[in-house]
Amino acid sequence: MEKLYSIKDVAEHFDLPISTIRYYDKKGLLPFVSKNQAGYRVFSKSDFGFIQTICCLKNTGMPIEKIRDYIQLCMQGTSTIKQRKYLLQEHKQNVLDQQRILNESLKEINTKLDRYSSDDAFNIISTQIKYVETEKRTLNLHDPFLTK
Missing domain, CATH: 1.10.1660.10 (Multidrug-efflux Transporter Regulator; Chain: A; Domain 2)
Structure with a gap:
């Protein structure tokens, strides 16, 4: 059944x-x-x-x-x-x-x-942040990493 x-x-x-x-x-x-x-x-x-x-x-x-x-x-x-x-x-x-x-x-x-x-994570990320800051400053744009 x-x-x-x-x-x-x-x-x-x-x-x-x-x-x-x-x-x-x-x-x-x-x-x-x-x-x-x-x-x-x-x-x-x-x-x-x-x-x-x-x-x-x-x-x-x-x-x-x-x-x-x-x-x-x-x-x-x-x-x-x-x-x-x-x-x-x-x-x-x-x-x-x-x-x-x-x-x-x-x-x-x-x-x-x-x-x-990565053992070098701090330096890698710091370098990326510096790149973004430089790029934004060069283009006269707001730096997204600035804290108030």
Whole structure:
């Protein structure tokens, strides 16, 4: 006999607040979820795959509306495979762009951390401050390091 899962079971499995699952349902992301005779949501094991995908798309920045579009395409069956593929390819490119930006930002953070961890950190930072002060003075601009 197949097992049914409560919203609490699903929340624990995916480490989500129950309110998030209810919100997803309200936004139309869970059309595959059934309700029991008492009106409570009940989940089957196959629902977990959809929820995993929803979490993946949400975690990678896809807007709720686009996730809903994707789920609606899934509910229409095999006739929407090309549309789903296109939607996911577009999202993949967005994720890759975000990943590139994060990698560039991480390099900058690591550069700063290396500088601050250096035995010569005081001299390096002092030299940078002197450069900025000289540049601002030469350009007749406010010195941001002046304290009042």
